[in-house]
Amino acid sequence: MDDVITNRIEFKGIFDIDLKHVFECGQCFRWEDEKGDGVYTGVVGDYLCRASQRRDDDGSSAIMLDVSGGDEDFWYEYLDLGTDYREIKKFLCRNNDEIRPAVKSCGGIRILKQDFYETLISFIISQNNNIPRIKKCIESMCKRFGEPLGEFDGRIRYAFPKPEVVAAADEEVFVGMKFGYRSAYMPTASAKFLEEGLPTGNMAEKKEKLLKYAGVGPKVAACIMLYALRDTASFPIDTWVKHFMNDLYGIDEKNLAGMARKAEEMFGEYGGYAQQYLFYYYRG
DNA sequence: ACCCAGGTGGCTT
DNA sequence: AAGCCACATGGG
Numbered sequence: 001m002d003d004v005i006t007n008r009i010e011f012k013g014i015f016d017i018d019l020k021h022v023f024e025c026g027q028c029f030r031w032e033d034e035k036g037d038g039v040y041t042g043v044v045g046d047y048l049c050r051a052s053q054r055r056d057d058d059g060s061s062a063i064m065l066d067v068s069g070g071d072e073d074f075w076y077e078y079l080d081l082g083t084d085y086r087e088i089k090k091f092l093c094r095n096n097d098e099i100r101p102a103v104k105s106c107g108g109i110r111i112l113k114q115d116f117y118e119t120l121i122s123f124i125i126s127q128n129n130n131i132p133r134i135k136k137c138i139e140s141m142c143k144r145f146g147e148p149l150g151e152f153d154g155r156i157r158y159a160f161p162k163p164e165v166v167a168a169a170d171e172e173v174f175v176g177m178k179f180g181y182r183s184a185y186m187p188t189a190s191a192k193f194l195e196e197g198l199p200t201g202n203m204a205e206k207k208e209k210l211l212k213y214a215g216v217g218p219k220v221a222a223c224i225m226l227y228a229l230r231d232t233a234s235f236p237i238d239t240w241v242k243h244f245m246n247d248l249y250g251i252d253e254k255n256l257a258g259m260a261r262k263a264e265e266m267f268g269e270y271g272g273y274a275q276q277y278l279f280y281y282y283r284g
Numbered sequence: 285a286c287c288c289a290g291g292t293g294g295c296t297t
Numbered sequence: 298a299a300g301c302c303a304c305a306t307g308g309g
């Protein structure tokens with residue numbers, strides 16, 4: 001049936017995980033529960049994956065992956081299975097009644113370790129946009145510029161495009177794919193990434209380098225750092241975050257610096273996790 | 285017709 | 298540094 005699937009990987013005894021939370025909390029755009037049965041399919045790098053979860057009697061879960069490639073280490077790392085989320089949640093909730101409902105309700109989130117270039121492009125697309133349309137834009141560029149990886153559940157799946165291909169593409173193609181004013185950012189950001197590679201240094205230095213990309217501002221840079229570079233203190237402030245920082249902590253919706261300061265003070269090194277629990281909880 | 289969505293760049297005080 | 302506003306697109 002699925003000739004592309006070559007390997008089954010199973011991780012047992014995992015706590016604090018819920019695939020729905022992982023894949024629908026807004027951090028990634030290429031995972032779907034296509035049949036509505038809790039089985040998620042996605043493309044990660046050049047690999048296809050079908051992921052499902054079994055809840056065992058001791059409260060832990062087994063995560064089953066049917067994949068077309070990638071070894072255990074790769075998927076373990078991608079899913080952030082080596083991190084103790086129980087400790088993180090305990091830390092976030094200490095002296096903070098406001099975040100508890102979000103952590104309790106969205107406690108199965110894991111922050112994925114995503115590809116830098118894909119995250120860069122995806123979150124440039126995300127600006128002033130909504131999630132369903134972001135997904136459509138990404139799928140259309142994958143279909144147009146990505147390598148076909150094989151048929152999977154009756155559909156041909158495509159890798160995320162290589163930067164070389166997008167850098168050489170005409171901006172007008174993206175206009176045709178309804179990228180709107182973001183179209184011009186696609187080739188230029190890709191070319192810049194090819195020149196520079198990954199941003200290096202401490203968080204401030206990385207942010208400074210990311211802000212030099214046309215189409216990347218403070219919010220998108222923070223997302224890239226959190227989702228691709230594992231800067232767990234990174235606290236992206238978007239419209240939903242503005243809402244809950246105002247609701248929960250009484251900070252004025254325009255006071256972004258105040259929000260960043262408050263997040264640092266309350267959550268420190270774990271700001272990114274806090275943001276993710278709250279974002280998903282508030283967005284619903 | 286408006287407002288909003290995982291905002292940013294550019295221009296004006 | 299801070300305050301506007303335009304920027305494509307599609308859904309409510």
